[in-house]
Amino acid sequence: GESVGLHLPTLSVQEGDNSIINCAYSNSASDYFIWYKQESGKGPQFIIDIRSNMDKRQGQRVTVLLNKTVKHLSLQIAATQPGDSAVYFCAETNRDDKIIFGKGTRLHILP
């Protein structure tokens, strides 16, 4: 089936280091990808998105990379802070306004 998934369910990173969260997708027709951050007890919060005509997009402390050849998406967080602790979801869509979410990766920050 067509789905979006994540390689690692939990990622532990030292405070101050960079974090890299990975995601694989299988639908080659997907043309828009989103990363969400979900803190405990809250709804997912939009972080950054990327369209399929791009391979890199940068925001504040975050970078999303898209490799369409291997259907791989990653989120890089620079200088990880305690406030970055959350579950991160990748998501894909292919123009029908329905977003398919991955299962999520929990980012744990070590002091």
Place this chain on the structure above:
Amino acid sequence: SQTIHQWPATLVQPVGSPLSLECTVEGTSNPNLYWYRQAAGRGLQLLFYSVGIGQISSEVPQNLSASRPQDRQFILSSKKLLLSDSGFYLCAWSPTGQPNQPQHFGDGTRLSIL
């Protein structure tokens, strides 16, 4: 700016009781609206979506229903709750007529069925 509100934040209901969760969006017109359910430690499952007043599409067969009585109001209901209806319910909106836009989520309702 646009905001989305869900209430209540938490709800404890007995099996067999009715349910009504409400979601409203402010600051935009004719949004696409969505209801999701999230099981503990899991991803999001789309339950319903709506592209306009009275227009509801159901994604999975279930004990729940949705209604959109006003442009920016989306309601999730059940006549008789089951234990399996427990979960975290999220409402989301996205701009209509604009492809490749993220959905924006409310802070959810945690529903516990006893």
